Structure formats: C-alpha cells, structure tokens
Amino acid sequence: MDTAVIIVAAGRGTRAGGDAPKQWQLLAGQPVLAHTVARFAGVGRIIVVLHPEDMARGVALFRGAVVLCAGGQTRDGSVRNALEMLEGSGVTRVLIHDGARPLVSRAVIEGVLSALDTHRAAAPALAVSDALWIGSNGQVTGTQDRSNLWRAQTPQGFDFDTILAAHRTHPGGAADDVEVVRAAGVDVAITPGSEDNLKITYPADFARAERILGTKMDIRLGHGYDVHAFEDGDHVILCGVRVPHSAALKGHSDADVGMHALTDAIYGALAEGDIGRHFPPSDPQWKGAASEIFLDHAAKLAEARGFRIGNVDVTLICEQPKIGPHASAMAQELARIIGLEPGRISVKATTSERLGFTGREEGIAAIATATLIAE
C-alpha cells in the first residue's frame, strides 16, 4: 500500500488567539506543527497544507522533509488541494489529520491504518461519556440522549480514489472528511480515539497539551561504538552504501561498522544489550548477513516498546575512504531502513589525525547516538 498523510494546517486559529496561528505557536519549545508531523514519521509520504502566507515558515521548518501544498479558504478546501496534488502519484490510501492535533499516538494511527485493510473509510472517535444537556440563556432547557454519540478525531483514513471522488462532488462546508465521504454514500468504520489526541482550539488547550506532553515525556538516549579491521578487498559497506576502497572490512556479517554502531545505540537506549545479544556471532546464519537485518530489528523493537526514534547521529572515524561524497546516500539508506525522515539523520566523518589504529589505516571505527521518544 502506498500511503500518504495530509496534515492540514492552513487555518488562522482565531479561537486560540496569540501572536501567530496556533500551529506555529510553541509547545514544549517546538511549533505545534513540528510535533504533529513528527508523529507520522515512517507512516508514508507527508503533505503539509499551509496558508500561502506561511510557506516561507514551512520551508524553514521542514527543510524539504515534507511536501508543502497551499491551502484553501476552508478546511475542506485545504484537503481538496492536497488530494488533487496527489492524484496520479500512485497513492492508494490517505490519512487526513489536523495540524492542530499534535499529540496523536501511534496506537490511534495504527488503528485507522488497520481498519483500512477492510474498509474504504475509517476514523477515530471517543464515545460521549458525560450527560448531555440542551441549554439556552444559561439555563438547562432539556436533555439529550448520549447513546450512539461520538466525538470525532483525526487522522481520518480513506481509500484514495474514494475520498478524492467524494471531495470533487461535495458542495463544501463539511466539518471533516468523514462528512464528505458519507455524503457520497460510503460507510465509515469507527476506530479507537484517545483523550490525549486533543485539538488545540482555545488558549487553555496549549497548557493542557503541555501537561500531557510533560507527563508523557520519556526520552531515552543510547550510544554505540564499533570497530572493524581491514583485510584484503576492494570495497567497504558503510551505513548500507558500497564504497570502493583498497581494502575490505573484516567481520562475521558484512562488517558495516557504522550501521553496527547505530544498531547498538538503539539497543542501548532500550537497555537491550547489543547486537551480539540478539544476533550471536557464533550463529552461522548471520555469516555475511546484511547489517540492515540488525538495524531493522532494533528499530522494530523500539516501536514495539512504544518508542519512536527522535534522531540519530553517526560518526565514522577513518583516514580513508573519504566519506563526504557518500554521506547523503548513507543518511538516505538509514532513513529507509528505520523509517525516519532524512532531516533527523546525520552521518559525518572525522580522521584521527593519523593517530592510533584508525590513523595507521588498520581499520575503521564508528560511534553513534540515538534518541528514542515514548509515544
């Protein structure tokens, strides 16, 4: 399935007030919109819909990591612009999310994606739990049966062709995309929502969101270090990229020293030992194995434990080969394996000024750090 995520953030946030539209105001030190986009890392290609006046701000914040699209006068107009932009791109399903819901969890997102395996439309919601009144002039004038009432949330997920066709025939003015698709006669499955998945709407919602983030703030830092010696050969594999060289790296697997250091950094952040614990070198099945298997395992273990990777930083220490020309390809390869946007991945190199074993060109060392953030 080729999945796209449309994050609508072209509104003016009039109810929230403040010096800037709510999606640009800071929450725990970062714009609300940066939190929202980070929640969808690895889910699919991300399209952020912005007000035309905010485009420069978007370019500066995302630095090419997402696709930007100009929004419309209304929420449904903004969604429609992004859907039209995606037509013909090969996308088969799409999640549509409010930029103003920065605390959506991986569980809520996965719930919608799973429902899309069997439904053309699915969206998260919470059953209404309070009694409902009808009121007028500060007085209760009646009561409302709450059974079968739900509080709608996003991301709302759809088969791509279905939601595009529904938007094209809708007269406009819908509160959300569930309303649009239902107007076209499509059934919508309800998936589990979350109280934390609030939409920042009024000024007090910022403090509420900060409180939720504060109680949830669990950031782990891990580091990894690895060394492989040179042996006869004509290339090395570093961070998944084949680099021509006058020697090869010796090892039980493909000896990708950079990827090993990064894998150990993730295991370290999880307090899960190192590669050797999960893939013993004594086991012949890992002989010559591509190190991608190890990194993929560590990243999936982090996800299974409820963490997303915040950023990674890998430093290769060698005199030769020169890493600079390959660093971008290495970052992209790591991004592909761990499902992280390239802007959160750093691959760099240093020499050891001809000192020590790396200086004598006896081998390559690598150090890496990774942050994991609890969802």
Ligand SMILES: Nc1ccn([C@@H]2O[C@H](COP(=O)(O)OP(=O)(O)OP(=O)(O)O)[C@@H](O)[C@H]2O)c(=O)n1
């Ligand atoms: N023309 C619009 C209007 C809204 N939105 C987005 O739709 C989401 C939900 O809308 P809402 O909370 O109503 O945001 P605003 O329209 O910005 O708020 P307000 O109504 O208070 O001005 C927000 O992420 C908002 O940026 C959009 O992309 N384009």
Ligand SMILES: C[C@](O)(CO)[C@H](O)COP(=O)(O)O
């Ligand atoms: C899409 C939505 O977030 C679902 O709850 C909501 O309808 C949009 O926000 P608004 O406050 O109704 O404009």
